[in-house]
Amino acid sequence: MKVLKFGGTSVANASNINLVKNIVANTTTDSLVVVVSALGGVTDLLLNAAYLASRQSEGYKSVLKEIEDRHLDTVKDLININAQSKVLSKVKSELNTLETLLEGAYLIGEITPKLSDKIVSYGELLSAYIIGEYFAQEGLDSGHVDSRKLIITDDSNEKATVNFKLTNANCKNHFAASTHKIVVMGGFIASSEKGNSTTLGRGGSDYTAAIVAAALDAEVLEIYTDVSGMYTANPKLVKQAKAIPHISYEEAMELSHFGAKVLYPPTIQPVLSKGISIHIKNTFRPENTGTLITKNKNEKGKTVRGITHVGKMALLSLEGPGMVGIPGISKRFFEVLSQHGISVVFITQASSEHSICVGISEADIEHAVEIVNAAFEVEIERNKIKPAIAETGLAIIALVGDNMKKHQGLSGKMFSTLGRNNVNIRAIAQGASERNISAVINEGDVKKALNALHEEFFEENVKQLNLFVMGVGNVGSKFLEQVRQQHAYLKEKLRLNIRVIGISNSRTMAFDEGGISLDEWESRLAQGEKADKARFFGTVQKLNYRNSIFVDNTASDEVASTYHSYLGNSISVVTCNKIACSSEFDNYQQLKDLARTYNAPFLFETNVGAGLPIIDTLKNLIASGDKVLKIQAVLSGSLNFVFNNFNDKTTFHDIVKRAQEEGYTEPDPKIDLSGIDVMRKILILARESGNRLEIGDIKNIPFLPEESLNTDNNEDFFASLIKYEDRFQEMYAKAAEADSKLKYVAQYENGEASVGLQQIPKGHDFYNLEGSDNIVLFYTQRYPDQPMIIKGAGAGAEVTASGIFADIIRIGNF
Template sequence: MKVLKFGGTSVANANNISLVKNIIANQQSDKTIVVVSALGGITDLLLRTAALASIQDISYKTFLKEIEDRHLTTIKELIPIHSQSKILSKVKSELNTLETLLEGAFLIGEITPKLSDKIVSYGELLSSYIISEYFIAEGIDAAYVDSRQLIKTNSIHGKATVNFQLTNSNCNTAVKEHNQKVLVMGGFIASSVSGISTTLGRGGSDYTAAIVANAVDAEILEIWTDVSGMYTANPKLVKQAMSIPHISYEEAMELSHFGAKVLYPPTIQPVLSKGISIVIKNTFKPEDPGTLITKNKNGKGKTVRGISHVEDIALLSLEGPGMVGIPGISKRFFEVLSNADISVVLITQASSEHSICVGISNQDTELAIAIINEAFDFEISRGKIKSVIAEKDLTIIALIGDNMKSHQGLSGKMFSTLGRNNVNIRAIAQGASERNISAVILKSDVKKALNTLHEEFFEENIKQLNLFVMGVGNVGAKFLDQIQQQKKYLKEKLKLNIRVIGMSNSRTMIFDEDGISLKNWVDTLASGEKADKALFYDKVMKLNYRNSIFVDNTASEIVSNTYHSYLQNSISVVTCNKIACSSKFSNYQELKDLARKYNAPFLFETNVGAGLPIIDTLKHLVASGDKILKIQAVLSGSLNFVFNNFNDSTTFHDVVKQAQQEGYTEPDPKIDLSGVDVMRKILILARESGNVLDIEDIENHSFLPEASLQTDNNEDFFRSLQDYEASFQEMYQKAVAENSKLKYVAQFEDGKASVGLQRIPKGHDFYNLEGSDNIVLFYTERYPNQPMIIKGAGAGADVTASGIFADIIRIGNF
């Protein structure tokens, strides 16, 4: 024998009820008991209608009409015309009685718990009758059973207590008296021993099904709903959540208590003692296996079975020196709350006995504060205990699983995972049952926390990185192309799922919480909202995603000034923008400190050498204990390109123009040619070597005429290059005469740095440097004579983009 329960969404309308019929028709059991809820939304409508009637608001009749129309329409859509008359007559009669009850509430201007139970019971009474008649009309061997005749309770209305001895006898008698293969009854409703309608409270339909399953010794209890079982997390908040195939009673109870709404905790109690299995199934996807709930699985499977949460929690803290060693404080504290019918959902107490902290519902906060302060008024007035402290708008998140307490490092893994993503924990509790580790966090952090923990414990080490990209010009566009190209590889080989959530250029910006499609991002961005750097930051903060990375592909000082804000909110920063790291040393140092403090990587490999691993290599040298003695480098791909292509058959102006057009220079080429760009790079290398240096400390032996340096726009700058072509040719001829090549060299030694144009002789490591390549020579204590050399393409959108990409991957592997 089976017991099947169908919830409100499963019987919300005629179409859904027809799906239920198909499920019942395919049952192989000798006898099936079907427990149904009210049509979806009807219970809430009944409660609202009753509330309006009780305050003598005539609009209650509008809702009564809606209730009537829902049921009559359902009958007409389900039942063949020739069979409707009897059913319509019965239902209209019941609706007339309901109308009379509501009129009574309207006339007296109040509603009692007894009357409320009577009114709200009509949802299940009507749905179960209509569904049973539909089954019969469809040729199913079915019969209707009035739940009030089977489930007997005391006379406490609203949440009656079941008389199991009498109920069990009634259920077994009904099964014996009905020869039909399918019995249909309403959930949630019952009656007192004297025959007055009662209800079983929240989750009542599930409870009814469990009561009946227990009474008739059912082989299984099936709970049919709108999801395919109990999930590893709330699938509305965690899109990667998956159905749990098999779970223990105890684990299911913990998950249900902490917000898994597909099952109400008391539901399990009646079947627990008899070991009756429960399966959670999806009415709309009956082929899905769902979740099987049985006795303890003896530690088999994953240690963590699910992650759940309870929202709208407040923390109350009672603390003070007068609590230490004083017996009875805790008793008084909890007794006050209990007497006010305030439920405590979490308890934690310091071992010093200096404080007690409890979690309660937000809505009970003001009452709780008042009654606790009143109860401890004597101690508060004498300074022995402080007035109760309350913090609202919190959420409890919980890891659920058998034997978690004995699993080494689980708590540490949970808390460190949250900490890495700037989720602040307000309180912690772990029950002696070993099945629950709970933490209280801000409500605004719940989505990030759930996704972070789910990724850590359930997603086979696939780490999701959420990018917010500022700047999608040459470098930015190549970067996005590379992400699109490598997306599958990264997921399969490196277990990284990279999504671009937001992007902006100087004109527009867009966001997509599910990830921006990189196949047509150009068109999407063109139709985005107006770009605003402050609003961009606010949006990133509001989304509050785990593993967030801000990617700056601009050369903007304004953008670089926002790094502090991102880092101190545990958002990593990856940038090819050199301004921040070459700004005042105090600013550079503060960014590095923030990155360490908030565990948010600040990476800028492309600041020097584009995609070459120059900074990363330097970091490893320093970290391993080596000491940098000297750095010599050609660090400007643009200047190397210019001087490799400049000769007596070209003009300096034309070569610089070509470098700009091919993307080797900054938008303002004077930054490159003036040496400022190289100064920034050698400054960054000096700082990463452990030296305190500012840009003003670097000697710049500029080769540009003063007139060129004084220009304030590109047009004037290029005109000045034409004016001084003779001096550029003279520099070239001197190098040729010495059988040398012109290279713009940066050097750091003995705490001093300089940059300038040099004539490099044959045989030098710099002499054969071609195109836009960069080269760096690291002379260290371990490499004093033969330096460590890093050489390769040091400019260009592709290689710069690949360097940014490499930094993203480094963060993913942290």
């Protein structure tokens, strides 16, 4: 004996019902019970029709017409035309009765639970009859039974309690006498001892199947749905979720209770005591393994088996000094909720007894506050207890697994993962069985929380980083190309899965929740919406992805001013834009504080030396207890390029123009040649050394004529360079005469910093600095005489992009 149950999506239409028939026909067993739900969506239509009728709205008639059309069309699609008359007659007769019930609700202007159960039962009554007739027509040895004749409950409605003694006897008697190999019956519906229609609660078809399986000592209960088993997380929210091949009754019960909708929570209870296995399978992919639910055979070492959640929850809290040490407070609190039919799904209480907090459905919260305040009216008036506190817009998220018991560090791992992603935890609960660790969070954080936890516990430490890139010009485009080239390597070797979710330039922006293909990002951006920095941030915030990183490849003040918003929402920032870190010290410090407070890395290695590990090395020196005494550096790759290529056979104008065209300078080369860029860099190094310094504190000795410094555009600037060529040639000649080279040097010592052009003699560490290279000398307490030297390419789009990439990898390895 086997029992097979098919849900609403499995019997939604004639095509799906044909798939069900094939599964039934290919099931090997002596006898078979097939439990079916209403045609997909019909139960909701019935409830809607009942509601409209009770509100005396004529709209119920159009809903009834839709219900009628669904069933009649299904009959016409499934049943041969020669046999349709009998089936259509029966279906129309039942629909006429349904119409009478709805007319009654319309006339009296109300719907009682008893009438509601009667109306809603027609979904299963009709589907079971039609499917049973179809099976028989297709040559299966099939019969049909009205479930209300077998499943007996008490007189309550909408979620009646089963009388197992009568039900078990009915099932055994009926199937012992049955002459058919296959019996089709509707799930969800039952009847009271008085013969009134009752229901077992939404999702009750699973429960019906389990009741019958237990009554008949079936060898297995197979539940067919539209997914291939119970998953490690909701696959609609977590794309990487995978089916769990084998799980225990207790684990399945916990997962279903906390929102795994593939299984109705009470289903397990009837089969548990008899050890009947439950097999959850996919109607549309019956060849898939699915999930087998049995006694605990959890693989050794498997701790967390699934992550699930319940949405639309609220917290109800009762607190006050009058609760401490007073017996019976908890009893009264839970008793009043129970008396009014309010189900409690989450409980936590402080050890001081000062407060009790419970999680209930958001739909019940207003009523719960009212009745609790009434129950404790005296204590509230005497200020012994505060009025009940309600919090809405919440969800419960839970880790589930039999082997979580006594496994150290799971709770810490769970909460630290949520904390890293700025998921605020409102309440925590863990049962003595340690099979479930639950936390209450904001409903808007559910998707991020599920994905972050799934990544932590199930994805073999493959960490997903979600990038939002602002600026895709010279540096930005090279960066995207590097990410594209290294994607497979990073995933295989470093366990990092980097996705670019959003990109923007100054004109347009584009987003893709599944990740933008880096083979076609330019066309996606060209077709994007108008660029807007506020809406860009708003989209990043709304998507609320775990491990989100904002990447700024611009030189924009306006973009730099948005870092506070990103960091304050636990979104990491990686930037080559020096403006923020060289702004007012208080702003710089606030950004660093936000990064620490919200656990969002703020990395700007490329602010100094492009891809060279200058800032990282400095941080490590300071962190290890060393102290910087002096910094000497050539920090401008563009200026080094200019003065390495400028001589008496070239013009200063031509060399600067070449540097701009080859990407060594900023779009406005005056930023480099005026010394502003180098001032920012030495300022950042001084600050990272632990010193409070402002840009105005740095002495700048300009080499450009004042007229050049005062130009407003590049055209005038380059014209001024031509005008003063003799002055530049004179500078070169003096250096050559002294057997020296011109280098633009930055220095910090004893709280003072300066930048300016210097003649560097032979033998100095700076003398042989070629091309666009940078060099930094760190004199510290550990390196007082022979400095620590960092030297290499300090300018160019490729190396700057690689520095940004390196910062992102650092975040991935945090």
